[in-house]
Amino acid sequence: MATAVELITAPWNLGLRPPAPAHEPGTWRAPRTLRAAGLETRLRPARVTELDRPPYDFDPQPATRIRNGVTIREHTLRLGEAVRAALAADRFPLVLGGDCSILLGCLLGARHHGRCGLVHLDGHSDFRHPGNSDTGASALGSAAGMDLALATGRGELLLTHWPVVGLPLVTDEDVVQIGDREDEAIPPVARFTARDVQRIGVTELAERVVHRLQWRGLDRVWLHLDLDVLDERVLPAVDTPGRPGLDFPQLVELLQILVGSGRVVGLDAAIYDPDLDPDGAYAAPIADCLASALAPLATTPVRG
Numbered sequence: 508m509a510t511a512v513e514l515i516t517a518p519w520n521l522g523l524r525p526p527a528p529a530h531e532p533g534t535w536r537a538p539r540t541l542r543a544a545g546l547e548t549r550l551r552p553a554r555v556t557e558l559d560r561p562p563y564d565f566d567p568q569p570a571t572r573i574r575n576g577v578t579i580r581e582h583t584l585r586l587g588e589a590v591r592a593a594l595a596a597d598r599f600p601l602v603l604g605g606d607c608s609i610l611l612g613c614l615l616g617a618r619h620h621g622r623c624g625l626v627h628l629d630g631h632s633d634f635r636h637p638g639n640s641d642t643g644a645s646a647l648g649s650a651a652g653m654d655l656a657l658a659t660g661r662g663e664l665l666l667t668h669w670p671v672v673g674l675p676l677v678t679d680e681d682v683v684q685i686g687d688r689e690d691e692a693i694p695p696v697a698r699f700t701a702r703d704v705q706r707i708g709v710t711e712l713a714e715r716v717v718h719r720l721q722w723r724g725l726d727r728v729w730l731h732l733d734l735d736v737l738d739e740r741v742l743p744a745v746d747t748p749g750r751p752g753l754d755f756p757q758l759v760e761l762l763q764i765l766v767g768s769g770r771v772v773g774l775d776a777a778i779y780d781p782d783l784d785p786d787g788a789y790a791a792p793i794a795d796c797l798a799s800a801l802a803p804l805a806t807t808p809v810r811g
Contacts, residue, residue, distance in 0.1 A: 509599035509772070511553035512804045514587050516542075517775075518560045519582060519613040521575035522651030526786050528641065531563045532746065533782025538603040540781040541797075542619055544790035546603075549798035551805050553598055556583070556589050566672075567647060576645040576665050579811070583612040583666070590616025594772060595771030604672070604777035606746070607633060608650035609769045610731045614658055617670050617729050623772065624681035624725040626716065626765060627655055629733035630701065630749055632687045634661075649745070651778070654731075655684070679725060683716050685761075686736040688749050699749045709757045711766035720770050727731035730765060730774045742793070755796050762800035 517536035523532040561575075561582045568577045588600070590613050593600040602613055607629070617623040627633070633655040633788070635648065650657065650666065657666045659682065660675025661714055668674045682696040685705060697719050704712055712734070735745040738752030765771055779793055798805075 509594075509597055509804065511598050512550050512715050512801055513527070513554045513593040513596070513598040513600050513808065514542075514547060514550065514552040515556045515558065515586070515593065515600050517558050517582075517586055517602055517605040517609045517612070519605045519609070520563055520787045521561060521579045521582070522649055522654070523567060523573065523607040524645055524647075524649050526774070532606070533780045534604060534778060535560055536781040537605060540604055540787070541779070541794050543807070544666060544794040546789070546794035546798055549794065549805065550559060550601070552601070554593070555594075556593070558585060558589060572648055573653075573663060573667050576650070576663065576758045579608050579611070579650055580665055582606075583615060584670075586612025586667075587619070587704045590621040590773060594620050599801070600773040601801065602773070602775035605776060606651040607654040607731070607733050609667060610658060610729075611650075611676065613731070613773060615672060617727065617772055618672045620727070622681070622725070623642050624723065624728040625658065625675065625677045625722060626683045626685065626728055626730045626771070627738045628685045628731060628736050628761075630682060630686055630688055630735040630737075630752055631657075631747065632689050632731070633733070634736045637726055655682070662685065672730060679720050681725060682754070683719055686753065688751065703790060704753065704757075705751055709753075710761050710764070713761050715763050716765065717768045717770070720768070726770055728770045729773050730762070730771045732774060732776045732780050734761070734776060735778050742779075742789055743780045743791045744776030744780055745809060746780060755792055757797050762796070765799060767803070
């Protein structure tokens with residue numbers, strides 16, 4: 508298990524539709540906002556890697572029906588290299604997004620080091636793809652709503668087939684989905700819905716997930732955290748809030764158990780939108796949650 512955190516900022520909003528005409532989603536501001544709320548101070552990362560903010564295109568891009576698809580691929584490759592380098596240096600990458608399309612770069616980087624499973628912690632399945640969703644000839648698909656589909660190899664080759672790794676980034680059998688509120692069909696993955704979490708409790712849930720990972724022989728797993736898995740009563744500042752969901756203490760406990768299993772090699776956090784939090788009321792609780800979950804990895808930063 509890594510002994511220090513590398514903080515990687517991925518300030519993009521490419522996978523989301525515009526909330527209003529000619530208005531970009533505000534998730535690109537999340538990394539800066541969470542760092543200012545004390546996350547970096549609490550974690551004392553060994554290294555901070557800041558990726559550029561990519562341009563958001565309101566118009567279709569050539570040869571893709573996915574919004575910002577060409578740009579997402581370009582920046583996925585850059586994020587993948589940052590994650591790969593962090594893991595090669597025996598650090599634990601904490602990737603701050605941004606929207607859920609950052610998952611692709613995280614898995615790409617992790618897969619350079621071999622097989623890697625996925626724990627997908629999300630209030631939605633994010634499994635839209637051409638096989639189950641007809642957006643129409645004039646509409647663009649949004650990668651933030653299809654990241655699990657793309658990661659498991661469903662959708663345009665532009666965002667499913669990658670250098671070195673090929674296709675898929677993760678097999679269905681190596682995925683555990685936690686927290687979705689939907690009734691729609693998703694791939695044959697291990698699944699614990701939001702109601703399952705309420706029914707069995709966080710501690711039991713985490714133990715079942717770890718057991719599943721052991722059974723699959725997965726000693727390397729990426730943990731994807733879409734913050735809309737939190738109940739809208741505790742975090743409404745996300746793209747698509749809903750209920751039921753976790754509260755912050757439950758999320759901290761779940762993350763601590765999963766990371767403490769020694770199988771999680773990295774974590775990304777996505778979908779917090781500071782534009783939906785004008786008073787900044789939710790940044791500190793999110794920062795505290797992530798810092799508490801990764802506290803054993805906090806260290807003195809490397810200088811010089």
